[in-house]
Amino acid sequence: MTNWKIGVIGFGNIAQALIGGLLKVDAISSDQVYVCSAHYDKCCANAERMSVHPCRTAEEVIEQSDLVILAVKPYQMEKVCVPIQKLLKEKIVVTVASKWNFDRFDEVLVSGTHHISMIPNTPVAVAEGIVIIEEKNSLSEDELNQWKALLNQIALVEMVDSDHMSIADTISGCTPAFTAMYLEALGDAGVKHGLTRAMAYRLVAQMLKGTGSLYLEQGKHPGAMKDAVCSPNGTTIRGVEALEKNGFRAAAMEAINAAMNKK
Ligand SMILES: NC(=O)c1ccc[n+]([C@@H]2O[C@H](COP(=O)([O-])OP(=O)(O)OC[C@H]3O[C@@H](n4cnc5c(N)ncnc54)[C@H](OP(=O)(O)O)[C@@H]3O)[C@@H](O)[C@H]2O)c1
Numbered sequence: 307m308t309n310w311k312i313g314v315i316g317f318g319n320i321a322q323a324l325i326g327g328l329l330k331v332d333a334i335s336s337d338q339v340y341v342c343s344a345h346y347d348k349c350c351a352n353a354e355r356m357s358v359h360p361c362r363t364a365e366e367v368i369e370q371s372d373l374v375i376l377a378v379k380p381y382q383m384e385k386v387c388v389p390i391q392k393l394l395k396e397k398i399v400v401t402v403a404s405k406w407n408f409d410r411f412d413e414v415l416v417s418g419t420h421h422i423s424m425i426p427n428t429p430v431a432v433a434e435g436i437v438i439i440e441e442k443n444s445l446s447e448d449e450l451n452q453w454k455a456l457l458n459q460i461a462l463v464e465m466v467d468s469d470h471m472s473i474a475d476t477i478s479g480c481t482p483a484f485t486a487m488y489l490e491a492l493g494d495a496g497v498k499h500g501l502t503r504a505m506a507y508r509l510v511a512q513m514l515k516g517t518g519s520l521y522l523e524q525g526k527h528p529g530a531m532k533d534a535v536c537s538p539n540g541t542t543i544r545g546v547e548a549l550e551k552n553g554f555r556a557a558a559m560e561a562i563n564a565a566m567n568k569k
Contacts, residue, residue, distance in 0.1 A: 307332065307333065307334065307335065308333070308334060308338075308452060308455075308456055309372075310334075310338065310371075310372040310373050310398075310452070311338050311339075311340065311370055311371045311372050311373075312325070312328075312334060312338055312339050312340070312371060312372070312373050312374075312375065313339075313340045313341070313367040313368060313370060313371030313373065313374040313375065313397075314339070314340070314341040314342070314367065314374075314375045314377060315341075315342055315364045315367055315368075315374060315375070315376050315377065315378065315386060315390075316342075316343060316376065316377035316378035316379075316382075316386070317341040317342065317343045317349055317352055317353065317377070318343065318377060318378075319428070320377055320402055320426060320428065321341070321375060321377035321402070322352060322356070322431075323426065323428050323429075323430050323431035323435075324375070324377075324402070324426055324430050324431075324460075325339055325341070325356060325358065326356060326431045327430040327431050327432065327433050327435060327460035327461075328456065328459070328460060329356060330431075330432070330433055330460075331433050331459045331460055333456050333459040333460065334456070336356055336357040336358045337357075337359075339356070339358035339359065340358070340359045340361050340366070340367045340370040340371055341353055341358055341359065341360060341361065341367065342360070342361045342362065342363060342364055342366065342367045346360070346362055349361075364386065364389075364390050365390060365393060368390060368393040368394065368397060369393070371397060372397060372398060373397065373398040373399075373400060373453070374394060374397045374398070374399050374400070375400045375401075375402060376399065376400065376401045376402070376403065377401075377402050377403070378403065379403070380403045380404050380405050380406060383401070383403050383406055383414070384414055387414050387415065388414065391414070391415055391416045391419075392416060394415060394416070394419055394421075395415070395416040395418065395419045397420075398420050398421075398422075398445060398449050398453070399415065399419055399420065399421040399422070400421070400422055400423075400424060400453070401421070401422075401423050401424070402423075402424060402425060402426060403423075404425065404475060404479075405472075405569070406423055407423050407440055407442075407468055407471055408421070408422075408423055408440050408442040408443055408444075408468065409442075409468070411423060412444075418444075419444065420444050420445050420446065420449060421443065421444055421445070422439065422440065422443035422444070422445050422450070422453070423439075423440040423443070423471070424437055424438060424439040424440065424457075425437070425438045425471070425474070425475040425478070425479055426438075426457075426461065427478045427479050427482055428482050429461075429482065430460045430461050433459065433460040433461075434460075434461075434515075435460055435461035435462070436461055436462050436463075436464070436478040437457045437461040437462070437463045437464070438464055438466050438471065438474040438475055438478060438479075439454070439457075439463060439464070439465050439466065440465075440466060440467075440468055440471055441465045441466060441467050441468070442467075442468050462522075472566065472569050473562075473566065476562055476565045476566055476569075477562065480561075480562075480565045484558070484561055485514065488510075488514075489507065489510050489511060489514065490507075492506070492510040493506040493507045493510055494506075496509065496510070517531070532546065
């Protein structure tokens with residue numbers, strides 16, 4: 307367990323997922339965490355659920371913390387950071403805001419601030435996440451290693467060059483939504499054929515988890531994983547044909563293209 311006190315400015319969805327995951331695996335204790343949001347009442351309610359310390363201001367969070375996570379919406383980041391620039395200079399600063407890469411953030415912070423940009427996805431909440439970290443950063447080697455060691459307990463951590471942050475973010479950050487749609491669709495099919503909805507969702511969710519784990523552990527080509535389930539003249543290959551006829555793989559790639567085009 308780290309000795310760092312961790313501050314969060316913007317205790318919304320992703321910050322709660324990140325802190326919730328770290329608490330779940332005992333990588334940190336709730337006593338080490340200080341958080342603030344725009345609305346103090348809401349912050350208190352969320353903080354109480356995790357037994358972390360709610361604070362009234364960003365200044366109070368920074369004062370209590372060694373490492374400060376900035377997790378407000380991208381369009382709010384500059385407005386939130388400018389008044390606290392000088393205080394942040396004394397801390398390790400982590401931003402999780404989309405499109406706030408090192409160079410952009412460096413312009414808003416005081417020169418010499420130790421900072422790093424990263425993008426977690428929501429499964430960090432259950433210690434099954436992904437965290438994409440930008441290679442370009444100004445943390446010391448020891449700070450970076452300590453931070454990565456913490457994150458490794460709840461996520462696959464990948465260091466990515468600045469030019470590929472956007473696609474890595476899309477592949478890991480947008481796809482939980484697409485995958486939830488796949489889960490829902492397969493669940494509907496299960497219900498159509500007589501399963502209860504709860505059981506159908508449970509079966510599909512475990513199948514998704516298991517298929518991912520199989521790939522990560524065995525590293526077989528996805529095509530070989532598909533072939534291993536398709537016997538000659540069998541049932542699965544008919545499903546594969548139906549997916550191909552309906553443009554399944556093209557639809558998945560188009561979804562990524564659509565998300566990238568918006569960026
Ligand atoms: N959600 C994801 O899957 C995801 C994944 C990776 C990265 N991100 C990034 O994470 C950031 C937050 O996204 P989110 O989905 O967690 O949004 P969110 O749930 O709306 O959280 C934003 C938080 O910022 C707080 N806030 C707003 N103005 C503030 C201020 N002046 N001082 C302190 N706190 C303030 C809000 O407080 P109130 O609730 O009181 O208004 C809220 O707690 C974004 O930059 C996004 O790009 C999100």
